[in-house]
Amino acid sequence: MINLLRRLFADRRGLSSIVFAGSSMVLFGFGTMAVDVGSFYYQQRRQQTATDLAALAAAADLARADAAARASAGRNGYTAAAVERVQLGTYTADATLAPEMRFQPSSAAVANAARIEMRATTPMILGRVLAAGGLGNEAGDVTILTRATAAQDMQASFAIGSRLVRVEGGALNGLLGGLLGTSLSLSVMDYEGLARARIDLFGFARRLATRASISALTFDEVVRAQVRIGDVILAAQDAARDQGAGSDAVAALGHLATTLAGSSQRLNLQSLVSFGIYGGRQLSEEVPLKASLSALDLVSAAAQIANGARQLDLGLAVNVPGLASVSLKLGIGERPVGTSMVRVGRTGATVHTAQTRLLLTLTLVGSGHASLVKLPLYLELASATARLTAISCGAGDITSARVTLGVTPAVVDAWIGEVSNAEFSNFSTRPNPPAATLLNLLGLAKVTGRAHVTISNTSETPVSFSYAEIQRVEKKTTSTQNFVASLLSRLVGDLELRVELLGLGLPIPGLDGAVSGVIAGAAAPLDQVLTSLLNTLGIGLGQADSWVSGVRCGGAVLIL
Known part of the structure; x- marks a missing residue:
C-alpha cells in the first residue's frame, strides 16, 4: 500500500491538465469581470447621455418638463418609465456658492432649471453564473442610476449708452470732430x-x-x-x-x-x-x-x-441773453475693466457707461463793477450700470418674451470751483476743487466762490422690455427726477462767496451781492444752455438710457 502511494505521488503524468483546468477557471473569472465591467460602464455612459438629453429637454420646456424628459428618453432607447424623477428648481450662477447649492427645488412659477433621475437595468453577459454571489439580482441584472441637471439658457443682447440725436449750435460736429481729430x-x-x-x-x-x-x-x-x-x-x-x-x-x-x-x-x-x-x-x-x-x-x-487724450476743448457759439461766452472742456474716462457698452449674455451680465467729466466755463453779463462774471461749472458723472435681471419666455412662443434690466443711473458730483488741467485729466482721483475766482477787479478786489452738490440715485430700477419693444430696439430712460433745474438751483443756493481786497484795499460795498445777483439772474439761461448741451452730448444727470436689441429663448445648458 505504501509503495502504491509512493508511485502515485511520484507519477507526474496529467499534471498539466489539472493545472490548466484550475487556471481556466481563474481566467474565465477575469474574462467575465472584464467583459461585464466593460459592458456596465458602456451602458452607464449611454444612460448618462440619455439623462443629460432628457434634462436639456425638460429645461428647455419647463411648462412640460415631465413629458419632455420622458419623450427624450424614448427617442434615445429608453422607456418613459426609466425617468424616475423630474424635479423643477431655480439655478443661481454664483461662483461663491458651492456647486450643490446652486440648484434649489422650487415651484414651477419661478423655476429656471430641471433635475432628472433615470433608473434602468443592464444584463450581465458572462457573469450570470456569478449572480448568486451578490454581483447582481436574481436575473443576473445590474441597476444603473444616473442624474443630470440643466438650466434654461435664455440670453439677451442689451446696452447702455448715449442719446446723440440732436444737433444744436454745431456742438455735435465739434464734439465728434474733436474726438476724431x-x-x-x-x-x-x-x-x-x-x-x-x-x-x-x-x-x-x-x-x-x-x-x-x-x-x-x-x-x-x-x-x-x-x-x-x-x-x-x-x-x-x-x-x-x-x-x-x-x-x-x-x-x-x-x-x-x-x-x-x-x-x-x-x-x-x-x-x-x-x-x-x-x-x-x-x-x-x-x-x-x-x-x-x-x-x-x-x-x-x-x-x-x-480719443487717446480723452480731453476736448470746445468754444460754443451761443446767442442767449445774459451770456457773453461759453466754453466746454470734455473728458471721457475708461469703462470699468472688462465691461462694454453692448453685451450678449445670460442673467447677471452687466454693461456700463464711461465715466464723463465736463467743465463748462460761462461768462455772465452783469452791470457796474460786476459787468462780467466768470462761472466755472464742473460736472463729474460716474458709470451708470444696467444689469440683466430676468428673461421670461413662453413655451414655443418667442413673441411672449420679456427682458428686464436693473438700471442704476450715475452718481453726479457738481461743483462751482477751480479745477486744474492736471486734476481734470487724472481719472484715478476725484477732484476736490478750491474756490474759483468769479470776478477780478484788477488792483481793487476779487470775489471767489465755491459750491458742491452730489446727486445720488444708487438704487436699481427695474426696466422691462416687451418683444415688440425689443424688435424696435426702443430706448428707455431711467430717472427719478429732473436733475438739471434742481442741480443749478442747489448749486446757486450752496454758493459761498468771499470778497478779497487787493492793492489799495478800498472796500467796494455790495460787491458780493452784485455777483450773487448776476448768477441768480442767469439761472434761467443757464438751465437752457446746460439742458441743450447735455442733450447734444447724450448725457443725462441722474439718468441712464438702456435698450435690448435681441433675445434668445428655448435653449438649455447642463450645469450639474
Missing part, C-alpha cells in the same frame, strides 16, 4: 439718418475683418484687434448697406470715412461690445440673436475709444 460738417439730416440706421454688430464684425484685413477666425478675435478708425467707419458703412439702411446714413458714413482716410488713430472694440458665448464662434457661423447699435451710437462710441 478732424473737422466735420455733417448736416442735421446726416445725423438724423445715422440715428435711424441700425447696425448689427455681428455683421459689422465680419465686415471689419475684411476691411481691416484681420486674420481672425472668431468674433472675439476681431474686437481684440487694433484697427484704424477709418476702417471702423467703412465697415459700419458696409454693414449699414447690407442691412438696408437709408441712403442718407450710408452717405454720411461715406463722408466720415473720406474725412478720416488719412487718420492714423487705432483702437480695439473690446469696450464697445462683448459677444458673450458667441464670441468664440467662427465668423462664417450664424448667431441666433442680434446685437445692434444705431450708426450714430457706433460712430460716437468709436470716436470716444479712439
Whole structure:
C-alpha cells in the first residue's frame, strides 16, 4: 500500500491538465469581470447621455418638463418609465456658492432649471453564473442610476449708452470732430439718418475683418484687434448697406470715412461690445440673436475709444441773453475693466457707461463793477450700470418674451470751483476743487466762490422690455427726477462767496451781492444752455438710457 502511494505521488503524468483546468477557471473569472465591467460602464455612459438629453429637454420646456424628459428618453432607447424623477428648481450662477447649492427645488412659477433621475437595468453577459454571489439580482441584472441637471439658457443682447440725436449750435460736429481729430460738417439730416440706421454688430464684425484685413477666425478675435478708425467707419458703412439702411446714413458714413482716410488713430472694440458665448464662434457661423447699435451710437462710441487724450476743448457759439461766452472742456474716462457698452449674455451680465467729466466755463453779463462774471461749472458723472435681471419666455412662443434690466443711473458730483488741467485729466482721483475766482477787479478786489452738490440715485430700477419693444430696439430712460433745474438751483443756493481786497484795499460795498445777483439772474439761461448741451452730448444727470436689441429663448445648458 505504501509503495502504491509512493508511485502515485511520484507519477507526474496529467499534471498539466489539472493545472490548466484550475487556471481556466481563474481566467474565465477575469474574462467575465472584464467583459461585464466593460459592458456596465458602456451602458452607464449611454444612460448618462440619455439623462443629460432628457434634462436639456425638460429645461428647455419647463411648462412640460415631465413629458419632455420622458419623450427624450424614448427617442434615445429608453422607456418613459426609466425617468424616475423630474424635479423643477431655480439655478443661481454664483461662483461663491458651492456647486450643490446652486440648484434649489422650487415651484414651477419661478423655476429656471430641471433635475432628472433615470433608473434602468443592464444584463450581465458572462457573469450570470456569478449572480448568486451578490454581483447582481436574481436575473443576473445590474441597476444603473444616473442624474443630470440643466438650466434654461435664455440670453439677451442689451446696452447702455448715449442719446446723440440732436444737433444744436454745431456742438455735435465739434464734439465728434474733436474726438476724431478732424473737422466735420455733417448736416442735421446726416445725423438724423445715422440715428435711424441700425447696425448689427455681428455683421459689422465680419465686415471689419475684411476691411481691416484681420486674420481672425472668431468674433472675439476681431474686437481684440487694433484697427484704424477709418476702417471702423467703412465697415459700419458696409454693414449699414447690407442691412438696408437709408441712403442718407450710408452717405454720411461715406463722408466720415473720406474725412478720416488719412487718420492714423487705432483702437480695439473690446469696450464697445462683448459677444458673450458667441464670441468664440467662427465668423462664417450664424448667431441666433442680434446685437445692434444705431450708426450714430457706433460712430460716437468709436470716436470716444479712439480719443487717446480723452480731453476736448470746445468754444460754443451761443446767442442767449445774459451770456457773453461759453466754453466746454470734455473728458471721457475708461469703462470699468472688462465691461462694454453692448453685451450678449445670460442673467447677471452687466454693461456700463464711461465715466464723463465736463467743465463748462460761462461768462455772465452783469452791470457796474460786476459787468462780467466768470462761472466755472464742473460736472463729474460716474458709470451708470444696467444689469440683466430676468428673461421670461413662453413655451414655443418667442413673441411672449420679456427682458428686464436693473438700471442704476450715475452718481453726479457738481461743483462751482477751480479745477486744474492736471486734476481734470487724472481719472484715478476725484477732484476736490478750491474756490474759483468769479470776478477780478484788477488792483481793487476779487470775489471767489465755491459750491458742491452730489446727486445720488444708487438704487436699481427695474426696466422691462416687451418683444415688440425689443424688435424696435426702443430706448428707455431711467430717472427719478429732473436733475438739471434742481442741480443749478442747489448749486446757486450752496454758493459761498468771499470778497478779497487787493492793492489799495478800498472796500467796494455790495460787491458780493452784485455777483450773487448776476448768477441768480442767469439761472434761467443757464438751465437752457446746460439742458441743450447735455442733450447734444447724450448725457443725462441722474439718468441712464438702456435698450435690448435681441433675445434668445428655448435653449438649455447642463450645469450639474
